[in-house]
Amino acid sequence: MVAFEVLRAVRVADAYTNLVLPALLRKHQLSGRDAGFATELAAGTLRRRATYDAVLAACIDRPLRKVEVKVLDALRLGTHQLLAMRVPQHAALSTTVDLVRSEVGPGAAGFANAVLRKVSRQDLDAWLAEIAPDRDTDPLAHDALVHSHPVWVVEALGEALDAVGAADEVGALLTADNVAPSVTLVARPGRSSRDDLPGEPTPFSPYGVVLASGDPGQVRAVADGVAGVQDEGSQLVAVALAEAALEGRDEEWLDLCAGPGGKSALLAGLAAGRGAGLLAVEKAPHRSALVARALAGADGVRGVVTADGTRPPLVAGTFDRVLVDAPCTGLGALRRRPESRWRRSPQDLEVLVDLQQRLLASALDLVRPGGVVLYATCSPVLAETRDVVAQALATRGDVELLDLAPQHAQVPDCAGPLPGTVQLWPHRHGTDAMFLALLRRTGEPDRD
Structure with a gap:
């Protein structure tokens, strides 16, 4: 029931699994192994939705769009138990059928029982051999079905890997996206x-x-x-900004896109250790409240400002270090946000890239000459990483890209798509696919 309610909340209310699940676990008083089971059942089903829908389509004599959505959610849960969890067949069938009976009715329960018995006739590898497109003929469609990613996401991640000379690692990355993170x-x-x-x-x-x-x-x-x-990749973002070499004073730090506050909390501690202070800016009021909660009781906090980071009420050229952890597609965190792959579209990139460019421009205005800006995204997509940084370098004469490699000597194989940048990967580093670029403001901007 917990897993079923998670899928319903994701589908109906655009909820996020990692936010809605804890409340449901408390509501149904699940803990320990039961909580772990419910978590894997919900998140795993969402991750592998495209694969399971292809299996179900092969077992149903009508288009899936004509199956009642509550029944389809339950069938997906049953398919995940049968094909990817150590659940005995009879238990997976009976619990799923009972769920459909209680939530929809006896007729739907009989239908679910018949479909899941067809699903259970072979294991996942056998199903994939039967239903997946030929990889030699259509590698994108093959990888999209086998690894349960939208085709455009497979293509975008492949391009990002190719940009760092790792085009042959697409399968490894997609596989890592489907492994629940520690x-x-x-x-x-x-x-x-x-x-x-x-x-x-x-x-x-x-x-x-x-x-x-x-x-x-x-x-x-x-x-x-x-x-x-906090994911280790996110920790490394904060550490990279804090450890960057700086010219001149080191007193005023800024987190320009601070919600929900994890990086701000780490930065505040690092700033306080040097006698510096951190100001956090977040546009969304509810996320601003989360930042304030994360920073409560911490030293070195100048305050939390609820404002648009592209035009904040701050004086230009006054900060020594600025973090821009920009809103992005989140395609680097598909392990922990299983529903994100189904929510994003190529059209989202245009809006997000425009926002990212404006946030980076704002940060570069706010930092003083000699100060540094760390631009980060939880996405390896080139439009959000390489291209945003390249645009800033091409349009401003007062900015230079610094080399982050010396700071990350302990991290193997992390070169980014621009010289000096860093790209982390789930399949290589066990982190989210964080992109990091460090820029220094060299002087006053050319306003001509």
């Missing part, structure tokens, strides 16, 4: 240390640990707000 915690400097947290130290960030199991909310440091849940 929970990674971050210590917030000045308030906690990595030694205070359970789990194995992260290989690249000096502030993180990978939690072996359990609810991160039950970790005392997380519950107290002195540590948080």
Whole structure:
């Protein structure tokens, strides 16, 4: 029922799995192994939706669009249990059929039983051999069905890999997108240390640990707000800005797109350790409130401003370090946001790229000459990474691109699509596919 309600919330209310699931687990009082099962059932079903729909289409004598949506959601849940989880066939069938009976009716339950019995006649590999397009003839369609990504996403990720000389790693990346990520915690400097947290130290960030199991909310440091849940790639973004070489003073830091506050909290601790302060800006009021909550009790916080980062009420040329963690397609975080791949479209890129260009331009105006801007996206798509940075470099005579490689010597195979940039990958580094570019303001802009 929890997994079914997650799918319904995603479908009806455009909910995010990672936000709606905890509330449903509490509502149904699930914890431990039951919570883990419900999480995998919901997230795994959403990740593999395209694959399962192709299997179901082969088992149903009508187009899927003519199947009642509640029944289709249940069939997807049953298919995930049958083809990707260690659930006995009889249990997967009976629980799914019972769910359909209670939510829709006996006639729909009989239909679900018949369909799932057809699904259960062979394993996933056999189904893929039967229904997947030939890879030699149509590699995009093949990879899209086998790895359950939209065709345009497969193409965009392939182009991003090709730009760093790794075109042959498309399958590995798509496979990694379908593996549930481990929970990674971050210590917030000045308030906690990595030694205070359970789990194995992260290989690249000096502030993180990978939690072996359990609810991160039950970790005392997380519950107290002195540590948080944060992907290692996001930690490296904050660290990259903090460790960048700077000319002159180092007192005023700015997070221009701060919501929901994880990077701000790490930056605030790093800033306070040097006697600097962090100002956070976030446009959406509800996300601004999340930033304020993440920063509550932290030293080195100048405040949280609810404002549009493209035209914030701030004085130009006053900040020493600026982070632009720009809104993006999120195609680098498909492991943890399984529904994102089905929500985004190529048309979204035009709007997002325009916003990213304006945010980066705003950041470059706000930083002082000699100061640095770290531009980051949770997407490897070239339009959002290479092209945005290249546009700023081409249109401004007061900006130079700095080399991030020396700061990331401990991270193998992370060269980005522009010299000096960094691109992290789920299949190589076990992180979200974060892109990082460091720019220095060299002087006053040419307004001609």
